[in-house]
Amino acid sequence: MEIMTAKGLLERYGLTPVINVSGTMTSLGASRVVPEAIEAGAEIQSHFVAIDDLQARAGQVIARLTGAEAGFVTACSAAGISLGVAGCMTGTNLGRIERLPDTEGLKNEVVVPAGHLVNYGAPIDQAVRITGARVVPLGTAAMVETFHLDDRINERTAAAFFVVSHHVVQEGQIPLSDFLAICKARGVPAILDMASEYDLRGPIEQGADLVIYSSHKFLGGPTGGIVAGRKDLVRAAYLQNRGLGRHMKVGKEGIAGTMAALEAWERRDHAAARATELEYVRYWADALTGVAGLRLETHRDWTGNPIDRLKITVVPEEAGLYAWELADRLAAGTPSVRVRDDLIEHGFFFLDPCNLAAGEEKVVAERIVEELTRAAKRKDGLAYTLSERKRRRIDAAISWPD
Numbered sequence: 381m382e383i384m385t386a387k388g389l390l391e392r393y394g395l396t397p398v399i400n401v402s403g404t405m406t407s408l409g410a411s412r413v414v415p416e417a418i419e420a421g422a423e424i425q426s427h428f429v430a431i432d433d434l435q436a437r438a439g440q441v442i443a444r445l446t447g448a449e450a451g452f453v454t455a456c457s458a459a460g461i462s463l464g465v466a467g468c469m470t471g472t473n474l475g476r477i478e479r480l481p482d483t484e485g486l487k488n489e490v491v492v493p494a495g496h497l498v499n500y501g502a503p504i505d506q507a508v509r510i511t512g513a514r515v516v517p518l519g520t521a522a523m524v525e526t527f528h529l530d531d532r533i534n535e536r537t538a539a540a541f542f543v544v545s546h547h548v549v550q551e552g553q554i555p556l557s558d559f560l561a562i563c564k565a566r567g568v569p570a571i572l573d574m575a576s577e578y579d580l581r582g583p584i585e586q587g588a589d590l591v592i593y594s595s596h597k598f599l600g601g602p603t604g605g606i607v608a609g610r611k612d613l614v615r616a617a618y619l620q621n622r623g624l625g626r627h628m629k630v631g632k633e634g635i636a637g638t639m640a641a642l643e644a645w646e647r648r649d650h651a652a653a654r655a656t657e658l659e660y661v662r663y664w665a666d667a668l669t670g671v672a673g674l675r676l677e678t679h680r681d682w683t684g685n686p687i688d689r690l691k692i693t694v695v696p697e698e699a700g701l702y703a704w705e706l707a708d709r710l711a712a713g714t715p716s717v718r719v720r721d722d723l724i725e726h727g728f729f730f731l732d733p734c735n736l737a738a739g740e741e742k743v744v745a746e747r748i749v750e751e752l753t754r755a756a757k758r759k760d761g762l763a764y765t766l767s768e769r770k771r772r773r774i775d776a777a778i779s780w781p782d
């Protein structure tokens with residue numbers, strides 16, 4: 381099958397090509413979709429199919445890969461969180477499903493470690509609250525103990541929610557095993573957000589009741605989410621498509637594409653993919669060694685996913701510009717090189733190799749050297765602080781589409 385190249389389309393609409401060294405970012409189109417998923421999504425576009433049947437087949441694929449009893453595909457992980465929480469409140473009662481977000485008479489509290497109340501582009505508590513559920517934070521940001529969980533579970537508790545992610549506070553949290561053990565002992569369904577995590581089997585093995593993944597992150601699928609888990613809860617979550625789920629509908633192409641991405645993941649030579657990524661990181665480390673103003677370090681993924689990134693610290697006095705200025709100048713070029721800058725307040729950013737196409741690694745290194753050379757010559761760096769950058773970014777966001 382002939383796959384339309386992005387270049388033609390970007391040119392037609394006057395869009396700047398992007399080299400994504402930031403990771404699977406929604407704001408950049410998440411990931412490079414694997415050919416199997418593109419083909420499956422394209423193929424199903426010209427057919428009709430009973431969606432309930434297609435979702436039941438998707439459930440079989442999800443069950444095989446995760447070890448769960450059942451599963452289905454959602455519009456995205458954020459949708460999966462909402463539908464999972466809603467299912468824990470309504471069960472299979474169709475009247476209650478239509479009544480949400482009115483939760484009168486239902487268990488409607490969701491306990492969440494306070495340090496897990498993250499923002500992945502939108503605040504995670506909102507994904508819970510739009511169902512009508514009430515978020516009950518456990519402990520404080522960097523101190524959540526098992527007694528907090530024990531204390532806040534009561535007869536109104538519908539579910540307990542736990543997030544595995546680099547976004548969460550890493551210190552002082554309840555270990556997942558303790559969290560799951562308490563939920564089990566108290567009879568509360570545990571929902572696990574694994575949107576960006578590679579481990580498909582671990583959570584179910586450890587006893588999570590519902591687990592959520594994004595199709596469009598490491599799996600390289602189309603935009604979509606995966607809900608896997610206990611059959612009764614998966615069924616209750618799926619039935620939300622007759623209610624709240626309608627507002628976050630996944631299409632046949634998203635379901636078929638997610639199934640194909642999962643099957644491709646099962647067959648992929650993961651060792652070879654990782655070796656290629658490591659080559660990119662080594663290439664950057666070599667190409668940038670000795671460049672004035674930079675300190676380099678290889679950095680292992682925060683939550684143990686098999687990803688190494690190059691951490692680049694910019695020393696402003698030597699480089700003549702701040703880390704965020706370098707990041708902004710790289711992004712402003714053509715192609716636009718987008719580095720991973722979520723921790724840039726510390727003066728460093730990362731190069732993430734997950735979404736690279738061969739050859740792009742060279743452009744990234746060249747662009748970094750080019751911008752540092754230019755800044756040294758023009759002495760036009762150290763021009764704006766981090767607060768100014770933040771303000772500019774918010775101004776830009778609220779003036780969209782201008």
Ligand SMILES: *Cc1c(COP(=O)(O)O)cnc(C)c1O
Nearest residue numbers: 456457458500545573575576594
């Ligand atoms: C990305 C992410 C989400 C949201 O995933 P979408 O599929 O884009 O909705 C939720 N939780 C975590 C931890 C994430 O990293």
